[in-house]
Amino acid sequence: MESTFTKWALGIWTALVIVFLFVPIAIIVVYAFNPSHIQTWPLPGLSTRWFPAAWHNREIRHALWLSVKAALLATGISVTLGTAAAFAVHRFKFFGREAVSFIVVLPIALPGVLTGIALNSFFGFWHIGLSYWTIVIGHATFCIVIVYNNVIARLRRISGSLREASMDLGADTFVTFRRITLPMLSTALISGALLAFALSLDEVIVTTFTAGAQNTLPLWIFGAIRLGQRLPEVNVVVTVVMLATLIPVILAYRLMNRAPADTGK
Amino acid sequence: MQRTASAADFNAAQRFFRRASSLLWRRPRVAATVLLAPPMLWFVLIYLAALGILFLSAFWTVDDFTGEIVHQWTLINFETLATSETYRAIAGRTLGIAALVTLTDIVLAFPCAYFMARIAGPRLRATLFVVMLLPIWLSYVARVYAWRLILAHDGVLNWTLHQLGLPAADIGYTNTAMWLVFSYIWLPFMITPIYAAIERVPGSLFEASADLGAKGLRTFVKVTLPLVVPGIIAGSIFTFSLTMGDYITPILIGGPGSSFIGNVVYSNVGIANDIPFAAAFATIPAVVMVAYLFAARRLGAFEMM
Incomplete structure (x- = not known):
């Protein structure tokens, strides 16, 4: 058993790690209110002048819209495919069942640059021009695992007897799925979808290789920082994007941990 | 008249789902394939294929003049x-x-x-x-x-x-x-x-x-x-x-x-x-x-x- 000293030491360590994790994020938010073009600390004052500037910037709007469109479709694909794979692995025993969970996790377990250049040379090999669609294909590939993990974790917690009872009472596979399994699964699906959406919206390492000439929002941000241009707008965009992703992600975690029994009733 | 037709359609659809359902229940192999094929095709045809092409292209080279990839085996890159x-x-x-x-x-x-x-x-x-x-x-x-x-x-x-x-x-x-x-x-x-x-x-x-x-x-x-x-x-x-x-x-x-x-x-x-x-x-x-x-x-x- 841990001594009181150990407990306190661990608690303080945890608190310090949280500070370490969030101080940089807080600093970015403060910089968004920097009135100056020059990014130095301490700030010469506070101002919201760059918020309208960023809002009216056409490049930013285009990039944001492309990112949202890509994230929506990539999320749709990964929810469909990730759920199907999770069901197959959970319900059935078949040859290569273990391999499925291995393959699904590969796109995020292998170094990002590898996935990026592999997709890039794949599209080049088949003479497929880089476009919105290639961005979506890349994003869906690494988002599937997020949904898969969420759904399979929930399936393991749902007891199979409810499904059997439903079928004993005369409901067929589809009715049972709609009336029994889906309601118990819905929060896991929503949280998986939200996290996949957040991941797609922020991804930059693979996207560089699949985007061609168009900019998604993270690509625009990366380019601007790299060239040292439009940094005041970058501060604003980055702050807004982070605060906007905060809500769906917190929601996703709340839904993920909700017991299936609460949602089934 | 139309009413009975749509009722018949409904019954037919219901029968179809019943049969599909019992097929999936009696033949788990079919059900597993239906579920597994789309995600696995995605991974095999896109992702694993991409990794394969990447691995192969490590043994290819680029033509200095045209900039095109030449599909000829070589260890020059390594x-x-x-x-x-x-x-x-x-x-x-x-x-x-x-x-x-x-x-x-x-x-x-x-x-x-x-x-x-x-x-x-x-x-x-x-x-x-x-x-x-x-x-x-x-x-x-x-x-x-x-x-x-x-x-x-x-x-x-x-x-x-x-x-x-x-x-x-x-x-x-x-x-x-x-x-x-x-x-x-x-x-x-x-x-x-x-x-x-x-x-x-x-x-x-x-x-x-x-x-x-x-x-x-x-x-x-x-x-x-x-x-x-x-x-x-x-x-x-x-x-x-x-x-x-x-x-x-x-x-x-x-x-x-x-x-x-x-x-x-x-x-x-x-x-x-x-x-x-x-x-x-x-x-x-x-x-x-x-x-x-x-x-x-x-x-x-x-x-x-």
Whole structure:
């Protein structure tokens, strides 16, 4: 058993790690209110002048819209495919069942640059021009695992007897799925979808290789920082994007941990 | 008339679903195939095919005049890599920093995971879980950029040091800065798997160890640590692989001499347009990771992910 000293030491360590994790994020938010073009600390004052500037910037709007469109479709694909794979692995025993969970996790377990250049040379090999669609294909590939993990974790917690009872009472596979399994699964699906959406919206390492000439929002941000241009707008965009992703992600975690029994009733 | 027709349609549809349902029930093979085919086709036809083409193209070359890829077997790319001091240094730096970042994150994450799993109450634990994982989902570029602002010459770090009467630390655009930023960015990926591993250790084991006379540290070394190894390995898959596959942080945080394998790959796809060479260099992290993944799977690390 841990001594009181150990407990306190661990608690303080945890608190310090949280500070370490969030101080940089807080600093970015403060910089968004920097009135100056020059990014130095301490700030010469506070101002919201760059918020309208960023809002009216056409490049930013285009990039944001492309990112949202890509994230929506990539999320749709990964929810469909990730759920199907999770069901197959959970319900059935078949040859290569273990391999499925291995393959699904590969796109995020292998170094990002590898996935990026592999997709890039794949599209080049088949003479497929880089476009919105290639961005979506890349994003869906690494988002599937997020949904898969969420759904399979929930399936393991749902007891199979409810499904059997439903079928004993005369409901067929589809009715049972709609009336029994889906309601118990819905929060896991929503949280998986939200996290996949957040991941797609922020991804930059693979996207560089699949985007061609168009900019998604993270690509625009990366380019601007790299060239040292439009940094005041970058501060604003980055702050807004982070605060906007905060809500769906917190929601996703709340839904993920909700017991299936609460949602089934 | 129309009414009976639609009723008949409805009955037909119902019969169809009934039959499909009982078919799927009696033939689990059919059901499994229907579910599994779309995701597996996606992975095999796109992702695994892409990795295959990448691997093959490492043995191809580029025509100097046309810039087209020539499908002719050659080991020239690997020869260039093996004989070049520069590329060896880059590979060494990439793997070295990835290993260092992994160790740093284990040290930072372990006490947090332990606190969450064994000391915090259920409510605090749930909150900490969300708080610790939150940064993963917040813009990656933004968080790297934050460090650029902090470590800049006129940034928060030097200002704070100045206020404390300490000399300025000019670590911006160095390997040290990269190590710090990578450790920061990937830290949350280490916390969850270690937490999952500690949570699985039954509390009675700690009591048994204490009853048998082991002091806190001995219990930790003999009981806790061995049981938590799969969790540490699961976390290290992410920290190691994500660091190894990065090129954004070296560009934004590293200096002129901090190129990673990813940077060479990136510039060869974009500007230099030599995909075969980029592919050859990318096989290094690929081989390292695949070997690591297989070892991790044998050690049960996948259960913790």
